[in-house]
Amino acid sequence: MAKLSFREALNQAMDEEMARDERVFLMGEEVGHYDGAYKVSQGLLAKYGERRVVDTPITELSFAGVGIGASMVGLRPIIEMMTFNFCILALDQIWNNAAKMRLMSGGQYNVPIVFRGPNGAAHMLSAQHSQATENWFCNVPGLKVVSPATPGDGKGLLKAAIRDDDPVIFLESEIMYNDVGEVPDAEDHVLALGKAHVVREGKDVTLIGYSHGLKAVVAAAEALAKDGIDAEVIDLRTLRPLDMETIARSVRKTHRVVTVEEGWPFGGIGAELAYRIQHALFEYLDAPVTRVTQLDMPMPYAENLEAACLPNARDVIAAARAVSYRT
């Protein structure tokens, strides 16, 4: 298996899909001549030309709309958001058009489009540029939301997202673009959307995470193992639709759940998971479902405060111990 960085894996996914299907094109701020703000689109302009790698003005709402329109008439756009903080400007197009067009046209139009880019806190970007937006998108019926945690998953899931006939919000992590991981050599590595992945099997407590947050989860699981708590780790991979089957299988075994996310707590991914788990698996629970989240406040700029604000392995360990009645 090849070892690739996250940005290389994503680049490969787009490259392969553009080569495979000429309807696929990339559009966004600085995706072309600058090779992408985070170099994810490196080399694509040279390879596919300006018709298929389109630099846009700084007008998220407009190019999101152009992309949705293009998808309605048969193309398969990938819209790069320089970060999802900027994507807030495009929410009207995404919520009102991308998510609803298929329903409101009575199925005449579908919207095979991918909005991708970095999401969540990176490093000292302060309150306005550190947002974890996943729960906003997950709240909208009609959207699929994907957030990979490894380069290999990034490639397989992005390829699946590009091939999907519905709008997909594809959330990457700026601080993971340099992460190196194994990427299957298979000629066509595609992972199914809507399937979670059991990263580590265990019997004592289920830890659920995704994207960058999964790092804290895996580290916590290793520390807990030394302490005699055998944690099962689930990487959600897709946040909507949720793979409740995989989660249920795990909870029936462990009876304890900790959810981990880097977004805010109120109405977050953990809130949804906690609801679904208690509703479907009530009598399998030996402890309240517990979540670990970012603090309920705008992100501070200072490095130490940012770190204090974000969940880390220590928080996950404490939560796992609490639900295991091992405090």
Added chain:
Amino acid sequence: MATIVEMPRLSDTMREGTIGAWHVEVGGKVSSGEALADIETDKASMTFESFDDGVLLAQLVAEGDTVPLGTPICVLGEEGEDVGELVEELKAKVEAAKAGGDTGAEAGAETEAETGAETETGAGAGAETGAEAGAETGAETEAGAETGAAAEAETEAEAETEAGAAPPIDVEAPNEVRCAAAGGGATERGPSRAPGPSQARREGATSPAAAAAASGGASAGLPPAPEDEDGVRVRASPLARRVAAERGIDLLSVEGSGPRGRIVVADVEGLPPAWKMRAGVPQVEARADETVRVTQMRKTIARRLVESKQTAPHFYVSCTWRAERLADLRAELNEAQDTVKVSLNDLIMRAAVLALRKHPEVNAGWEDKVIRRFGSVNLGFAVALPQGLITPVVRQAERLDVVSLALAVRELAGRARDGSLEAEDYSGNSFCVSNLGMFGVEHFTAIINPPAACILAVGAVRDAPVVEGGTLRAGKLMTATLSCDHRVVDGAMGAAFMQTLGAFIESPLRLML
């Protein structure tokens, strides 16, 4: 100008009243003399008519709720009048009255439980607010106080458990959803509540896998957590409850090792099956305890009977009499007239009236400084209703012949069953008759029903061997027991009365005179 309507006194013995039903909706017009509400008193349900004209601006007491006399129950006024503040104030008063007015142990426990739940909700909401305030001001202290992760998660988890465990939540869920959708203030409580079933359906539609997982794990059969003798619910995790149920373990006998004594699965797993015996016993469908609201009537019965049994020194005189002639007389009487079907009990009551006329010392009551010998026989008789016992009183029963007495008894018993007795219909008996013969009861004793000093407990007329002139033959017998208040009636007095009564029963033609 708003008028505050208070819980009225509708009977002499009434101390508190229950709103049975409101006849006027909030916003509805009512004029003087129109029915405002049904009020359940200690004995009967009565219609409460408005004294004023106006619009009903607020109902302060919900249907089924009980408040002491004088507690505000609603506000009348002019259409559109703003009484918001007044209503808040009055509601607080009602709550205080309710809390202070309930003396029963169960009521006390209920109040405690409710308060506890509210406190916890309040604490959760407070924490949220604190976090928000901190966010707005960017206060570091808030960040320090809540780690956002584990520590906060734990507190929150506890709060959520509380909310999740409380049975009324499911019922309230749809309401919550509505509130949240309307953007109301209820959203703060929203997150810890289960959304309504409609949401689950929608999700099922978009995500079949999730729906399958959900239905596969549906928690239909989980038994409720047991309550101890004091009605305190055992704290146990859902899994611990399921495992305990599967193994026949009585959670009341298990010590919990979790937070605040929560029983977790580790506490039940190690126990041998049928800990504190349950298994091995034939599987009978478990039936949970239920609590039944104590009605006004039941409260009165409880209060008055305890009072009677504890203050009146009871003694009992039993006699068994031949009853063939009484039974024959009844048959003949019912052939001779069709005004009313006379019962054996009617005849026995008539016999009691006649015997009491001969023994005025028994037709009496204790009044501390004096003994009252009642001038008339105000004859009480016990009527069993689904909700309790009531003893209507036939006034001046000595003026009624057998048929008239039977008619009066039918009329009062009918109104007792309708709940339409007035206070004077069931108070002030000078003597009382209670008959359980229809249940085949041969002999029993009754508790004296004040102000009377005696009550006659009548058993069934039964076929029995009797000795007549040295010969054994088949006959009919009945046994009656007089309960006497020894302060008023001595043994010999009670016995003499019973002798007279027995003579009327055994030679019943005199009942017709």
